[in-house]
Amino acid sequence: MKKLFGTKFLVFMMLMLMLVLAACGDAEETEGTGNTDTPETETDTETETDNSSEGEASGDEGASEKLVIGFSQVGAESEWRTANTESMKAAITDAGHELKFSDGQQKQENQIKAIRTFITQKVDAIVFSPVVETGFETVLQEAKDAGIPVFLADRSVDIEDDSLWATFLGSDFVEEGRKAGNWLVEEMADEEGPVNIVELQGTVGSAPANDRKEGFEEIIGDHDKFEIIKSQTGEFTRAKGKEVMEAFLKSDGENIDVLYAHNDDMAIGAIQAIEEYGLKPGEDIIVIGVDAVKGAFEAMAAGKMNVTIECNPLFGPQMVELIEKHVIDGEELEKRIAVEESMYTMDQAEELLPTRKY
Amino acid sequence: MLKSLMKSKLFWPIVILVIILLINLFFDRGFFQIEVRNGRLAGSLVDILNRGAPLMLISIGMTLVIATKGIDLGVGSVIALSGAIAATTVADASEGSLAPLFAAIALAIFVCMVAGAWNGFLVSRIGVQPIVATLILMVAGRGVAQLVTQGQITTVYYDPYTFIGGGYLLGLPFSIFIVVAVLLLALFVTRKTAMGLFIESVGSNPEASRLSGINSKNILMMVYIFSGFCAAIGGLILSSNVASADGNNAGLWYELDAILAVVIGGTSLMGGRFYLMGTIIGALIIQSLTTTIYSIGIPPETNMVVKAIVVLIVCLLQSPEFRSKVFGSFKAKKAVESEDDKGVTLS
Numbered sequence: 001m002k003k004l005f006g007t008k009f010l011v012f013m014m015l016m017l018m019l020v021l022a023a024c025g026d027a028e029e030t031e032g033t034g035n036t037d038t039p040e041t042e043t044d045t046e047t048e049t050d051n052s053s054e055g056e057a058s059g060d061e062g063a064s065e066k067l068v069i070g071f072s073q074v075g076a077e078s079e080w081r082t083a084n085t086e087s088m089k090a091a092i093t094d095a096g097h098e099l100k101f102s103d104g105q106q107k108q109e110n111q112i113k114a115i116r117t118f119i120t121q122k123v124d125a126i127v128f129s130p131v132v133e134t135g136f137e138t139v140l141q142e143a144k145d146a147g148i149p150v151f152l153a154d155r156s157v158d159i160e161d162d163s164l165w166a167t168f169l170g171s172d173f174v175e176e177g178r179k180a181g182n183w184l185v186e187e188m189a190d191e192e193g194p195v196n197i198v199e200l201q202g203t204v205g206s207a208p209a210n211d212r213k214e215g216f217e218e219i220i221g222d223h224d225k226f227e228i229i230k231s232q233t234g235e236f237t238r239a240k241g242k243e244v245m246e247a248f249l250k251s252d253g254e255n256i257d258v259l260y261a262h263n264d265d266m267a268i269g270a271i272q273a274i275e276e277y278g279l280k281p282g283e284d285i286i287v288i289g290v291d292a293v294k295g296a297f298e299a300m301a302a303g304k305m306n307v308t309i310e311c312n313p314l315f316g317p318q319m320v321e322l323i324e325k326h327v328i329d330g331e332e333l334e335k336r337i338a339v340e341e342s343m344y345t346m347d348q349a350e351e352l353l354p355t356r357k358y
Numbered sequence: 359m360l361k362s363l364m365k366s367k368l369f370w371p372i373v374i375l376v377i378i379l380l381i382n383l384f385f386d387r388g389f390f391q392i393e394v395r396n397g398r399l400a401g402s403l404v405d406i407l408n409r410g411a412p413l414m415l416i417s418i419g420m421t422l423v424i425a426t427k428g429i430d431l432g433v434g435s436v437i438a439l440s441g442a443i444a445a446t447t448v449a450d451a452s453e454g455s456l457a458p459l460f461a462a463i464a465l466a467i468f469v470c471m472v473a474g475a476w477n478g479f480l481v482s483r484i485g486v487q488p489i490v491a492t493l494i495l496m497v498a499g500r501g502v503a504q505l506v507t508q509g510q511i512t513t514v515y516y517d518p519y520t521f522i523g524g525g526y527l528l529g530l531p532f533s534i535f536i537v538v539a540v541l542l543l544a545l546f547v548t549r550k551t552a553m554g555l556f557i558e559s560v561g562s563n564p565e566a567s568r569l570s571g572i573n574s575k576n577i578l579m580m581v582y583i584f585s586g587f588c589a590a591i592g593g594l595i596l597s598s599n600v601a602s603a604d605g606n607n608a609g610l611w612y613e614l615d616a617i618l619a620v621v622i623g624g625t626s627l628m629g630g631r632f633y634l635m636g637t638i639i640g641a642l643i644i645q646s647l648t649t650t651i652y653s654i655g656i657p658p659e660t661n662m663v664v665k666a667i668v669v670l671i672v673c674l675l676q677s678p679e680f681r682s683k684v685f686g687s688f689k690a691k692k693a694v695e696s697e698d699d700k701g702v703t704l705s
Contacts, residue, residue: 204661233661
């Protein structure tokens with residue numbers, strides 16, 4: 001039998017494997033240093049002790065201006081989340097407060113651990129984006145018993161007792177859907193109809209997908225000329241958005257007047273499909289996206305996308321304002337506050353493109 | 359004649375594929391229509407081939423791995439890795455030259471083959487069970503892909519890159535040509551050389567193969583490297599098609615679809631004999647199903663259930679025992695009935 005491989009080849013393979021091993025080692029190291037489980041203090045630690053004891057008192061008296069704020073973030077799963085983290089960090093330190101940051105790495109136990117650490121460190125306020133909706137009762141109760149107000153950011157918890165948190169500041173996805181609907185109704189005011197809409201939904205069952213669909217249909221439902229002819233999930237990704245749009249075009253083709261995508265990434269994928277089909281996105285088919293990521297601005301500047309509804313991650317300053325109001329001035333807050341969000345159309349895109357951070 | 363046809367491993371998969379396509383015709387008269395649009399052939403059938411290209415490629419690699427009684431769970435991550443490496447390489451390239459394109463392709467394929475070699479090394483030299491060995495890469499590969507893209511979606515503005523997955527040659531999507539080329543390569547190596555026999559023999563009994571003089575370890579090594587190679591090309595097609603690389607989502611769950619395609623195609627997970635053409639038809643069944651779900655408007659909440667039911671039916675039809683139980687009793691009845699008929703006519 002002929003030998004398939006020589007010794008030289010094997011030595012070569014071993015060398016390549018060692019390269020892979022080395023690469024893996026590097027990867028773990030960087031990951032290890034990038035995200036730590038325990039909360040790390042971002043500013044000087046020396047101020048910690050006196051400041052935090054003062055801070056606890058200030059909750060009642062409203063005397064001290066400088067607060068210690070603990071922030072437990074979900075993780076760093078997307079550009080949106082990274083932008084959100086940066087905005088929150090910057091807003092807290094810029095306002096002269098002290099930040100203790102903890103990355104939950106998508107794990108509930110990390111977040112619970114972090115909040116407990118915040119409580120023992122006697123911070124003045126906790127900002128918290130829960131990774132899941134349930135299972136935080138005990139730890140939130142502990143925070144309440146310690147007299148530390150909890151501010152929910154971006155994501156909510158599913159707990160009956162709403163005295164466990166001061167307020168929930170986050171995007172109102174239903175409102176985003178409504179905005180998309182309203183824009184379309186206005187844009188199509190002179191149009192006779194019928195207007196055929198195809199919808200690219202987000203991941204099945206996720207809150208943004210359900211709510212953006214609900215809000216959009218609420219507005220569209222009042223007008224008879226609009227009809228959603230196809231609705232399918234594109235799983236929030238470009239590749240799926242493109243694939244589904246291709247199938248839509250094959251079955252309905254020129255009948256499609258409007259595309260409503262639950263996020264910009266799917267819209268960008270769909271735009272490619274529309275172009276390949278031989279139609280002009282933005283003209284032959286009106287394209288509506290949600291999120292206002294940089295890619296959407298690029299598409300709009302090129303005239304391929306009509307509008308994107310902002311889903312704003314940069315609500316750090318707004319959050320800090322609320323914390324100051326509540327902790328320093330002792331004001332009671334509404335339990336649900338929506339992030340200030342706007343909408344961007346094609347004509348604004350070119351001007352705004354260079355300023356987009358994410 | 360019909361009987362020998364029905365005995366063929368390819369018979370039932372082809373029947374299912376035809377049925378799925380015919381269901382489409384019922385909902386959309388123009389389903390089989392292929393028209394020329396912008397000088398390219400366009401139609402749902404072309405779409406299925408085009409969209410199914412990555413899955414077909416990965417399934418080809420998976421078939422050979424499964425034929426050695428192994429399994430490669432790492433292919434999904436390798437897809438992400440390949441896309442990430444290629445996209446970052448060409449991200450800042452200038453339009454003028456084609457050099458960055460070839461550099462990207464070579465680098466992506468090389469790294470993914472190394473990844474395949476890593477799997478092969480663990481399985482053949484260390485003796486780790488394939489499902490465990492490749493699980494490591496399934497987890498780590500996606501992590502490395504995210505490191506390469508720094509956790510962001512990398513968008514490519516370099517036009518030549520989009521040719522791999524979005525370009526056309528002679529009016530057909532270029533990805534189809536890639537699949538045909540890789541398939542022919544695999545068919546040639548496994549059917550025209552002794553390689554196929556070696557793979558089957560290692561899959562049936564590695565020890566006996568070794569004693570009869572086959573270098574089992576190197577055969578194992580080679581099938582995993584080949585699987586990495588196929589995944590690399592699949593990843594290039596996927597990433598180039600949308601001109602971006604997404605470390606998180608690219609190729610997610612492809613390993614499971616690929617295993618499914620192989621099994622539908624008639625290759626047993628127990629190793630031994632394998633059917634490359636069956637695998638191709640299996641992959642086409644999965645893709646046609648997906649396209650069908652999109653074009654006939656099944657609500658997204660029920661997608662998975664519909665898919666699962668069809669897959670269950672395919673697997674049942676593939677099982678000889680199930681067939682003999684259901685159709686066997688049916689045939690026996692028929693035989694009895696026909697005898698009765700005879701009796702009636704005679705009297």
